[in-house]
């Protein structure tokens with residue numbers, strides 16, 4: 001297949017693009033480089049530095065069969081201080097992209113949605129039919145796109161899959177000799193920051209909240225390896241059915257507390273993570289664990305890489321790039 005990967009210069013998009021190429025597909029990457037890096041685009045991909053709102057005139061000539069849509073603004077905190085940016089980039093941007101896809105006759109789309117669409121559901125693990133009550137504009141805008149995809153599938157016959165990512169971590173050390181990992185300008189995620197703190201190259205890690213109703217008082221999250229996530233994209237594009245929109249959670253089905261993640265970082269690096277116990281971070285919920293039964297049923301997908309392997313791969317990426 002020939003696939004368009006939007007956001008293919010970003011962390012997850014570059015891993016998806018690299019995996020597609022490794023599987024023998026042709027890849028066209030579109031990224032406006034607002035947060036991505038041109039040198040993260042895999043060598044075998046055709047790269048266009050463009051916003052997703054400007055594809056109308058060029059897309060028909062690219063001859064793509066399907067799109068993996070990962071381009072988005074994705075900082076939960078920033079989305080609360082600047083929701084307009086999130087509605088513009090994530091919702092207006094995506095609807096504009098969808099219309100370009102219709103014009104070009106591209107009917108298949110896999111969209112990167114998020115666990116943040118659920119907010120804090122009462123039941124864990126979270127199933128896809130759980131109530132969606134996002135508690136950030138980031139989550140609201142991703143949910144808005146999920147709803148748009150359902151309408152576009154129903155009315156225009158699109159074949160759409162929304163993949164709701166839980167906590168993505170790790171890196172790809174590719175057969176092409178290159179490594180693809182997390183390189184955000186202002187890193188907010190736990191694992192890269194804990195690795196930097198353990199390496200002594202960052203300040204002590206703020207541990208956000210130690211009084212949650214969990215086994216050690218810290219938040220529980222469901223971590224998933226970015227390579228497992230990329231593999232789910234390949235399965236999703238094959239499983240997409242015209243006229244249908246599927247929503248599928250991607251997680252391991254079990255959770256780890258922040259302190260357990262810090263133990264894994266200590267195990268992998270050999271260093272204790274210096275920590276400053278801090279207030280809860282606004283918007284954090286105590287527990288988020290995915291049910292991955294639907295992913296198993298619909299995509300025959302199961303995660304195969306555990307937390308230690310995520311931390312090991314992220315650590316190898318940190319050392320290779322610093």
Ligand code: UDP
Pocket residue numbers: 167188189190191193205206207208209219220221258281284
């Ligand atoms: N976290 C933390 N210190 C940090 C970054 C994150 O204690 O410097 C905690 C955060 O409060 C959450 C968990 O680690 O409970 C995972 O946060 P992350 O930002 O990686 O992902 P999120 O769950 O917010 O998508």
